[in-house]
Amino acid sequence: xxxxxxxxxxxxxxxxxxxxxxxxxxxxxxxxxxxxxxxxxxxxxxxxxxxxxxxxxxxxxxxxxxxxxxxxxxxxxxxxxxxxxxxxxxxxxxxxxxxxxxxxxxxxxxxxxxxxxxxxxxxxxxxxxxxxxxxxxxxxxxxxxxxxxxxxxxxxxxxxxxxxxxxxxxxxxxxxxxxxxxxxxxxxxxxxxxxxxxxxxxxxxxxxxxxxxxxxxxxxxxxxxxxxxxxxxxxxxxxxxxxxxxxxxxxxxxxxxxxxxxxxxxxxxxxxxxxxxxxxxxxxxxxxxxxxx
Amino acid sequence: xxxxxxxxxxxxxxxxxxxxxxxxxxxxxxxxxxxxxxxxxxxxxxxxxxxxxxxxxxxxxxxxxxxxxxxxxxxxxxxxxxxxxxxxxxxxxxxxxxxxxxxxxxxxxxxxxxxxxxxxxxxxxxxxxxxxxxxxxxxxxxxxxxxxxxxxxxxxxxxxxxxxxxxxxxxxxxxxxxxxxxxxxxxxxxxxxxxxxxxxxxxxxxxxxxxxxxxxxxxxxxxxxxxxxxxxxxxxxxxxxxxxxxxxxxxxxxxxxxxxxxxxxxxxxxxxxxxxxxxxxxxxxxxxxxxxxxxxxxxxxxxxxxxxxxxxxxxxxxxxxxxxxxxxxxxxxxxxxxxxxxxxxxxxxxxxxxxxxxxxxxxxxxxxxxxxxxxxxxxxxxxxxxxxxxxxxxxxxxxxxxxxxxxxxxxx
Numbered sequence: 001x002x003x004x005x006x007x008x009x010x011x012x013x014x015x016x017x018x019x020x021x022x023x024x025x026x027x028x029x030x031x032x033x034x035x036x037x038x039x040x041x042x043x044x045x046x047x048x049x050x051x052x053x054x055x056x057x058x059x060x061x062x063x064x065x066x067x068x069x070x071x072x073x074x075x076x077x078x079x080x081x082x083x084x085x086x087x088x089x090x091x092x093x094x095x096x097x098x099x100x101x102x103x104x105x106x107x108x109x110x111x112x113x114x115x116x117x118x119x120x121x122x123x124x125x126x127x128x129x130x131x132x133x134x135x136x137x138x139x140x141x142x143x144x145x146x147x148x149x150x151x152x153x154x155x156x157x158x159x160x161x162x163x164x165x166x167x168x169x170x171x172x173x174x175x176x177x178x179x180x181x182x183x184x185x186x187x188x189x190x191x192x193x194x195x196x197x198x199x200x201x202x203x204x205x206x207x208x209x210x211x212x213x214x215x216x217x218x219x220x221x222x223x224x225x226x227x228x229x230x231x232x233x234x235x236x237x238x239x240x241x242x243x244x245x246x247x248x249x250x251x252x253x254x255x256x257x258x259x260x261x262x263x264x265x266x267x268x269x270x271x272x273x274x275x276x277x278x279x280x281x282x283x284x285x286x287x288x289x290x291x292x293x
Numbered sequence: 294x295x296x297x298x299x300x301x302x303x304x305x306x307x308x309x310x311x312x313x314x315x316x317x318x319x320x321x322x323x324x325x326x327x328x329x330x331x332x333x334x335x336x337x338x339x340x341x342x343x344x345x346x347x348x349x350x351x352x353x354x355x356x357x358x359x360x361x362x363x364x365x366x367x368x369x370x371x372x373x374x375x376x377x378x379x380x381x382x383x384x385x386x387x388x389x390x391x392x393x394x395x396x397x398x399x400x401x402x403x404x405x406x407x408x409x410x411x412x413x414x415x416x417x418x419x420x421x422x423x424x425x426x427x428x429x430x431x432x433x434x435x436x437x438x439x440x441x442x443x444x445x446x447x448x449x450x451x452x453x454x455x456x457x458x459x460x461x462x463x464x465x466x467x468x469x470x471x472x473x474x475x476x477x478x479x480x481x482x483x484x485x486x487x488x489x490x491x492x493x494x495x496x497x498x499x500x501x502x503x504x505x506x507x508x509x510x511x512x513x514x515x516x517x518x519x520x521x522x523x524x525x526x527x528x529x530x531x532x533x534x535x536x537x538x539x540x541x542x543x544x545x546x547x548x549x550x551x552x553x554x555x556x557x558x559x560x561x562x563x564x565x566x567x568x569x570x571x572x573x574x575x576x577x578x579x580x581x582x583x584x585x586x587x588x589x590x591x592x593x594x595x596x597x598x599x600x601x602x603x604x605x606x607x608x609x610x611x612x613x614x615x616x617x618x619x620x621x622x623x624x625x626x627x628x629x630x631x632x633x634x635x636x637x638x639x640x641x642x643x644x645x646x647x648x649x650x651x652x653x654x655x656x657x658x659x660x661x662x663x664x665x666x667x668x669x670x671x672x673x674x675x676x677x678x679x680x681x682x683x684x685x686x687x688x689x690x691x692x693x694x695x696x697x698x699x700x701x702x703x704x705x
Contacts, residue, residue: 043372045395064678064703131536154479154539156688243479243538244690245681259365262391262673264372 030275036268043264055269065257067270070241070248071277077164077249078228078281085168086220089175094205096176097183107180111173118170122237125166129153129238153239156246163238163247167231175220182213218289225285226278250274321612322378323355323600323619326363332565332632333431333623340622344615351615368673371397377603379612380619385419385428385599386665387672392601393422399602401426404613411621416596416636419665428599429620432633435594435663436487437561437653442573444472444555453577455589457523460580464532467555475527476545476554477687479538482680483668484545485687487559489524490593490667491579496520498586499662506670512700516583518693521686523582528689538688561594561653565631568649576652590661596636597669675704 037056040049059067092110096103113121128135129152137149152162186209194204210217232251235241241252250270258267327337334357341353356378358366367383370376374397383389383398392398405417405426412430420428440453448466464474478484494502497516504510505517527533534554537545542559549557550570557563558579567574581587600616600623602609621637628635631647634654646654668676682700685691691699 042391043368064681129539131539151536151539154536156690240480242684244685244688256677259368260673261677262368 030272033268033271033275036265037272039265041265041268042262051265055266056273059266059269059273065253065266066245066248067250067253067273069245070250070253073160073247074229074231074249076160077167077231078225080164080168081171081224081228082221085172086175086217086224089172089220090179090210090217092172092176093179093183094209096180097186097209098201107177110176113170113172114174114177118233119237121166121170122234125162125234126153126238129162154243156243159239159243159246163235166238167234170234171224171227175224178216178220179213182216183209186212214289218285221289222282222285225281229274229277229281250277318350318352319608319611320352320354321380321606321608321615323353323380323382324363324367324378325355325357325382325600326360327382328357328359331357332562332630333627336623336626336630336632339626340619343622344618347618348615351611353615353619371395374603374605377605379606379608380600380602380616383428383599383601384669385430385595385597386669387676388669389420389428389599389601390422391672393425393427397604398427399604399606399609399613401429401602401613401616404602404610404617408617408621411640412617412637419595419597419669420599420601428601429616430596430636431598431600431620431623432562432627433594433596433636433657434561434598434633435592435653435657435660436491436558436579436666437564437656438491438577438579439549439557439559439563439567440575440577441549441552441555442575444552448472448555453575455577455580457580457582461527461530463555464527464530468531473534473554474532475556475558476534476540476548477537477558478540478542478545479684479687480541482684482687483666484542484559485683486667486680487593488579489521489683489686490664491558492524492582493517493520494591494593494664495579495587496523496582498583499591499664501586502664506664506667508671508704512704513697515697516586518697520582521693521696524686525689525692528687561634561650562632564649564653565647568631568647574649576649576656578656588661590656590659591664592657592660592662593664593666595663595665597666598633678703 036047038050038052039047040051040054041047059065092106096106100106127133131137131149131151131154134152136152140146140148150158152158190208190212191204194208199207230251231249232255235247235249235252236255239247241248241256250273254267254270254274257263257270325337327334337355337357341355345351345353363382367381371392374395377397383392389398402425405412416430416433417426417428420426420430438453442451442453444467445451445453445463448463448470450463450466454460454463467474475488477488490502493516496519497514501510501514501516505512505514534540534545534548540548545554546557546559546563546566548554550567550572552572557567561576564576578589578592581589600620602612602616606612624633624635624637625639625641627633628639628643628650629645631650634650634657664670668680670676671679679700682691682696686696
């Protein structure tokens with residue numbers, strides 16, 4: 001009995017530092033943010049103006065804050081990530097998983113954008129989209145498609161799409177690598193047996209490999225959706241939420257509320273909403289995959 | 294022998310301790326935005342070196358941050374005033390007003406007295422709250438219309454237009470000659486205000502605009518709607534580079550200096566850079582739109598760049614005195630470098646001042662009214678709401694009526 005208690009105590013002792021770190025770095029800030037979200041708080045002033053859920057009501061109803069529009073943009077990005085980015089990553093993973101010549105080189109090339117700093121990628125795409133000397137407009141002009149040229153990041157009709165392209169492009173390699181590892185983990189005898197039974201390559205992919213790597217696909221979908229909800233860096237570099245809030249996402253809105261408008265209460269409200277949305281979507285996706293299982 | 298060595302070591306230790314105490318200096322910390330690429334950097338370096346030479350017992354430990362990130366940093370430091378440095382750069386108006394209101398900025402009334410004959414009290418106006426002074430002004434700047442005279446000559450103009458009719462005729466001639474009249478950075482909304490605010494001021498007059506910015510009068514003013522309509526008419530006539538919407542200020546300024554635009558309206562802190570560029574440049578003001586309410590000499594601007602002292606500083610009185618001395622030095626060297634007009638009365642040789650800076654100084658000396666930059670005059674939340682609307686005006690997403698009604702509804 002004594003030995004069991006001692007054993008449990010030692011487990012607790014070893015877990016304690018990690019637990020303290022987890023609570024201090026993750027749980028406590030979330031609780032503090034939730035607490036601040038109930039105040040009309042300007043930093044530097046005392047935290048006295050308790051307003052209950054007014055920040056939440058304002059967040060969802062105020063047109064000048066535009067949270068619903070920002071959330072809509074994030075959800076659109078999530079949709080594009082799931083239906084464009086992930087299928088593309090899967091396609092590449094399936095092709096590269098078939099031991100094609102130059103497999104390693106292709107892997108490195110597709111994964112390279114993930115390794116490059118997002119700010120660098122943002123600067124790169126800023127140059128591509130530059131209305132005067134940018135690669136895109138120059139290419140269109142040289143192809144005689146002058147009428148197709150646009151101020152890609154400066155007009156609200158094109159800015160959102162122009163921001164999404166590099167975001168989707170950057171993380172294709174990341175998801176591809178996850179799925180590639182899964183594809184490589186499929187026992188070769190399964191593939192061989194299917195081939196002997198007369199399956200085509202696409203049938204092997206559809207009935208053997210994809211079902212086998214479903215847990216990885218689930219992780220990829222969760223990462224893609226939550227990553228879209230939290231998207232910030234590339235949009236901040238490319239447009240900073242402009243023009244006229246056309247590319248605003250919840251994170252850029254949160255930065256604006258916290259550091260430009262000094263509304264720490266409202267900024268905390270957006271932070272709490274982001275956490276809730278990310279957890280909710282992760283849970284929903286897990287449930288969806290569970291049902292299919 | 295051992296005793297001798299021990300005595301020698303003890304003597305060395307004592308000596309080194311003496312030298313430590315002898316070298317002990319008071320350190321004052323300072324934050325500012327004079328980064329390596331900032332036009333004001335040399336002025337800060339010279340002023341600090343001069344100060345340290347005059348006060349060998351004081352060391353200034355200073356850090357410079359990029360403008361936008363500095364706003365974030367200094368506002369975050371507000372929540373923990375002990376993390377503020379002894380002296381910090383700030384913008385006057387509502388920005389410094391928040392520090393004064395919270396009690397984190399130290400009142401400089403006493404420290405100002407010995408400098409009163411060198412720094413006119415009117416220059417402290419934007420950094421004064423409740424009759425008390427909280428900031429040391431460095432330089433003052435106004436919105437200036439820079440003109441490339443070589444490009445104007447190509448369109449048949451030998452002078453900068455002084456009336457709106459002349460300006461539109463000049464712009465039409467420039468467009469016909471294939472020259473873009475104006476460049477404006479839509480990516481940085483403060484650059485749009487550099488165009489819109491002078492147009493509003495020259496339509497409703499500086500007193501009316503001051504009242505609107507101060508919240509004493511409503512935004513729902515027909516004159517403001519007319520000014521917005523004028524600005525948008527200029528945009529729709531093709532007077533502005535359409536690519537400007539996706540460009541930052543540095544790119545637009547580079548385009549102007551490279552001869553792509555005939556005009557560039559921005560702060561007078563650009564005088565030094567434009568003056569040193571190749572070409573024939575002149576400075577002027579935006580013309581009058583409504584002569585019944587405004588005059589040509591009314592300007593947007595004023596002393597805004599300021600040094601403040603943290604009330605939590607351990608050497609608060611010393612820091613206050615240092616802030617004034619440093620402010621005077623930065624003003625001196627900044628004026629000579631062309632990065633601003635002097636808020637302090639010059640007591641040095643000004644014959645080396647750049648031509649464009651002298652021209653702007655003359656404009657200021659003859660000014661008939663001044664309105665502080667809108668986003669400086671208003672506190673953070675309303676200022677950003679205002680900038681949102683200005684951005685929509687530039688993109689023609691709202692018209693004059695939408696602008697005044699929206700701001701009247703959201704701000705008052």
